[in-house]
Amino acid sequence: MSRFRPVDRHTSYLLPPSIEDWLPENHLARFIVEVVDGCDLSALEKAYAGRGSSAYHPSMLLALLIYGYATGVFSSRKIERATHDSVAFRFIAADAHPDHDTLASFRRRFLDELAGLFVQVLQMAQEMRLLTLGTISLDGTKIHANASRHSALSHGHIEQLENQLKSEVQTLFALAEQADQSAVPDGMNLPEEIARRETRLAAMAEAKSKIQARAKARFAKEQAEYQAKLAQREEKAKASGKKPRGKAPKPPIAGPTAKDQINLTDEDSRIMPVSGGGFEQAYNAQAAVDTTSMLVVAPAVTQACNDKEQVVPMLAQLAELPATLGKPSELLTDSGYYRAANSNACTASSIEPLMAVKREEHHPSPCARFTEPPALAADATPAQHMAHKLKTKVGRARYALRKQTVEPVFGIIKSVLGFRQFSLRGMKKVSGEWTLVCLAWNLKRMAVLRLKIGN
Numbered sequence: 001m002s003r004f005r006p007v008d009r010h011t012s013y014l015l016p017p018s019i020e021d022w023l024p025e026n027h028l029a030r031f032i033v034e035v036v037d038g039c040d041l042s043a044l045e046k047a048y049a050g051r052g053s054s055a056y057h058p059s060m061l062l063a064l065l066i067y068g069y070a071t072g073v074f075s076s077r078k079i080e081r082a083t084h085d086s087v088a089f090r091f092i093a094a095d096a097h098p099d100h101d102t103l104a105s106f107r108r109r110f111l112d113e114l115a116g117l118f119v120q121v122l123q124m125a126q127e128m129r130l131l132t133l134g135t136i137s138l139d140g141t142k143i144h145a146n147a148s149r150h151s152a153l154s155h156g157h158i159e160q161l162e163n164q165l166k167s168e169v170q171t172l173f174a175l176a177e178q179a180d181q182s183a184v185p186d187g188m189n190l191p192e193e194i195a196r197r198e199t200r201l202a203a204m205a206e207a208k209s210k211i212q213a214r215a216k217a218r219f220a221k222e223q224a225e226y227q228a229k230l231a232q233r234e235e236k237a238k239a240s241g242k243k244p245r246g247k248a249p250k251p252p253i254a255g256p257t258a259k260d261q262i263n264l265t266d267e268d269s270r271i272m273p274v275s276g277g278g279f280e281q282a283y284n285a286q287a288a289v290d291t292t293s294m295l296v297v298a299p300a301v302t303q304a305c306n307d308k309e310q311v312v313p314m315l316a317q318l319a320e321l322p323a324t325l326g327k328p329s330e331l332l333t334d335s336g337y338y339r340a341a342n343s344n345a346c347t348a349s350s351i352e353p354l355m356a357v358k359r360e361e362h363h364p365s366p367c368a369r370f371t372e373p374p375a376l377a378a379d380a381t382p383a384q385h386m387a388h389k390l391k392t393k394v395g396r397a398r399y400a401l402r403k404q405t406v407e408p409v410f411g412i413i414k415s416v417l418g419f420r421q422f423s424l425r426g427m428k429k430v431s432g433e434w435t436l437v438c439l440a441w442n443l444k445r446m447a448v449l450r451l452k453i454g455n
Contacts, residue, residue, distance in 0.1 A: 019095060022087050029067055029088040031447040036063045039120045043113050056098050061106045062117075063092045069440035072418040076103040108424070111432025118299070118439050119322065125295060125442070126325050130449045133326035135291040135398070136351075137406040138314055138333045140307050141414070142282040143434070144421040145269035149281040152271060155211050156258030158204050165197045165204075172197070207262050215256035222252035268427040272305040283422065285434050286310055288318060289406040291332070295445055296409065297321065299438040301431040307333075311342035315349050332402040335359055340382040354399050357387045413441055 023030055036059050044058040067088065068079045077100040082089035084097060125131040153161075175183060176190045184190065229249040236244050263269050263281055272282040284305055288298040298317045302310060311333070318328055328351050335356040346353035373391040376384060389395045413419050417440075424433050 019091055023091050026447075026451060027088065028070065028444060028447050029092050031450075032067050032070065032443050033063050033092055035121060035124060035443055035446075036066065038124065039117055041117075043116065044110055047109070056096065056102060058106070058110070060093060060096070061098060061103060062110075064089065064098070064103065065107055065436065066440045066443060067092055069417070069419070069437055070444045072416075074419065074423055076100040076107070079103055107433075107436070108429065111424075111429055111435075114432050114435045114439065118435055118442075121439060121442055121446075122295070122297060122325060123322060125293070125446055128446070128450060129453060130446055131290060131293050131295055131297075131325065133290060133297065133318075133321070133328050135330040135332065135401060136297065136318065136328045137289045137291050137402045138286070138311070138331060138337065139289075139402070139406040139410065140284050140286045140302075140310065140336075141410045142272050142274045142280065142305070143285045143414075143419070145263070145266045145281045145283055145430070146422050146425050147263050147265035147269055147281045149263075149271055149279065151265045152261045152263040152281060153204070153207060154258060155208065155256045155260045158208055158211075162201060162204055165201050169194055169197050169201075203264070207264065210267060211256045211260050211262050214262075215254075215260060219252055219254045226251055266425040268303065268425070268430070270303050270305065283427075283430055283434075284310075286314065287406060287409060287438060288314055289409050291401045291405045293445070293449060294405050294409060295442050296438040297325075299435050301427065301434050303427065307336040308339050308342065311337050312345050315345055315351070319349065330354060330398065332399055334402065338383070338386065343382060343386060353386070354390060354395065355386055356390060356399070357383045409441065413437060417441075 039059075041058055041062070044062070048055055048058075064079055064083070068074060068082070071088075073079055073082060079089065080097065080100040080103060083093045084090070122131060172190055172194050176194075226249055233244045233248065261271060266281070269281050269283055271279050272284065274280045274282065284302045284307070286300040286302060286307075287296045289295065290297050298314060298321070300310070300314060300317060302313075304310070311331075315331075330352045331346050331354065333353075333355045335358050338355040338357050343353045343355060372393060373388055376388050380388070390399050417437075419437055422430050422433055424430055
């Protein structure tokens with residue numbers, strides 16, 4: 001008598017006659033299909049001209065992409081393959097199999113429309129009693145660009161390569177002009193070698209012009225900030241009648257520096273420091289997360305590795321959300337976002353800022369957690385007021401929500417879903433893909449929350 005179960009691959013089995021019976025009732029794929037079908041996709045539908053063969057419906061393609069990003073499948077080729085191999089993908093595709101070109105073209109084509117769909121999903125979350133804006137936690141994370149940092153060239157290195165290539169071209173021309181070309185190595189095609197180097201020189205000239213344009217824009221911005229600082233020092237000097245303390249601000253330097261870089265694969269990306277040390281070609285992905293639901297309410301992407309300039313744009317983005325979602329009351333950020341102007345911008349928007357002024361020590365004394373800080377001096381600075389607020393019992397409790405909300409969202413997106421690198425290139429396309437990632441996270445989170453409250 002055999003101790004093993006029989007292996008029979010030849011007996012025919014009948015799948016359920018209806019594709020509706022292929023998945024459990026509370027499966028994520030079902031929920032995503034329901035939400036996408038409930039969205040207004042008229043803007044996407046109108047984009048189809050109606051010529052040629054019938055197209056796949058945008059609701060199906062969108063649901064495939066969202067479910068793919070929600071389950072860690074980002075490649076259009078892998079999504080196409082999953083419509084054959086995965087029951088969930090086959091259910092969403094209604095047993096159809098759109099090819100990877102169709103999926104990739106759809107993703108590139110409708111990136112602009114994702115922002116409107118993102119807001120529609122937030123409104124659905126509000127109708128399902130899953131979201132009411134209150135305390136918002138803001139943070140950023142570095143996401144690798146679809147480009148290698150080894151494809152980046154600095155302005156100084158470009159100039160060195162230009163000199164080297166020009167010298168090589170002159171040498172090749174000299175070889176070509178010789179009546180006796182016995183010095184030319186066997187197999188070398190002089191016209192091809194010269195053309196290859198001239199093409200590289202043209203590419204480097206274009207890269208230099210782009211670096212110079214960036215340097216010009218940066219200089220204009222730094223010059224304006226420099227003039228503002230000078231005017232502020234003059235006002236203080238007039239008010240006090242004394243010379244202002246501290247060093248005078250240094251004027252900005254015009255023109256590109258030797259270290260100014262551009263990436264030949266994705267020129268919008270930047271070299272950024274990453275956690276764990278080192279530098280990578282990346283973008284700085286921002287997310288404003290509701291602390292109660294852990295839903296992303298405002299995604300954004302920036303080329304700046306510093307977060308200090310991201311508060312005002314994020315406040316503007318939050319202000320554009322529909323009034324039915326509620327109004328943010330608090331904004332929690334780490335020390336990377338603090339500056340007095342950002343705190344004042346929050347107050348002007350009727351949002352209470354809770355921003356760390358500096359990195360806090362990881363292991364404070366036991367008594368520090370249960371005592372109130374001493375009273376502030378009458379001439380305390382705005383930074384001292386903010387630091388005092390965060391040391392109070394209420395401030396510590398409110399600020400602790402930051403680590404419990406936005407950081408876990410980034411951790412799940414990068415470590416569980418596996419999204420650590422953008423598939424697309426260019427600032428506009430990358431911003432659209434990050435919106436798609438946050439949209440997929442929101443639907444994944446909403447599918448869990450609705451079961452908890454019995455929706």
